[in-house]
Amino acid sequence: MIKHQGGCHCRQIRYSTEYDPMLVMQCNCISCRKISGSMTVSACFAEDEIKMTGKCKEYTYSGGSGMPFHRGFCENCGQYVYGKPTAFEGFIVMTLGSFDDPNQFEPKMEIHTINKLKWLKDDGCVKDSFEEGATVERMEAMMENLEQRG
Numbered sequence: 562m563i564k565h566q567g568g569c570h571c572r573q574i575r576y577s578t579e580y581d582p583m584l585v586m587q588c589n590c591i592s593c594r595k596i597s598g599s600m601t602v603s604a605c606f607a608e609d610e611i612k613m614t615g616k617c618k619e620y621t622y623s624g625g626s627g628m629p630f631h632r633g634f635c636e637n638c639g640q641y642v643y644g645k646p647t648a649f650e651g652f653i654v655m656t657l658g659s660f661d662d663p664n665q666f667e668p669k670m671e672i673h674t675i676n677k678l679k680w681l682k683d684d685g686c687v688k689d690s691f692e693e694g695a696t697v698e699r700m701e702a703m704m705e706n707l708e709q710r711g
C-alpha cells in the first residue's frame with residue numbers, strides 16, 4: 562500500500578513509497594541551501610523503498626565527508642527532488658517540498674546549525690541539534706527507526 566508520494570513541479574518525476582521515512586531532518590549546510598535555493602528539510606529512506614518514474618539529471622560533487630554527493634533534479638522543470646550521499650550508501654533523501662503532502666512530516670533533527678539562518682526557528686519539533694554533520698548520530702537514528710518498523 563502506498564503511504565507517501567510526491568514528485569516534481571512539472572510531474573515528469575513521480576515517486577511513491579510504502580514506508581515511513583527513517584529520519585526527517587533539516588540540513589542547514591551551505592550546499593543544501595544553494596542547491597535547493599532555500600532551506601532544506603528532507604526525509605530519508607532506503608533507496609529501494611522509493612519507486613520513481615521519470616528521469617532525473619544528477620549533479621555530483623564532493624560532499625562534506627569528502628565523498629561524492631549526488632543530487633537529482635528534474636530534467637524538465639529543474640526541481641531538486643532527491644539527494645544520494647555516498648557516505649550513506651543505499652540511502653536516499655527526498656526533499657520535503659517534493660511530497661504531495663509535506664505537512665505530514667516534521668523534522669526531528671537538524672544538522673550544520675553553525676550555518677543556520679539566524680531568524681529560522683521551529684515549533685519545538687526538532688529534538689536533536691548538531692553544529693556539524695553528525696554522521697554517526699544520523700546513522701544511529703535511522704537504524705533505531707528501522708528496528709521500530711519491524
Ligand SMILES: [Zn+2]
Nearest residue numbers: 569571635638
Ligand atoms: Zn519536473
Ligand SMILES: [Zn+2]
Nearest residue numbers: 588589590593
Ligand atoms: Zn546539507
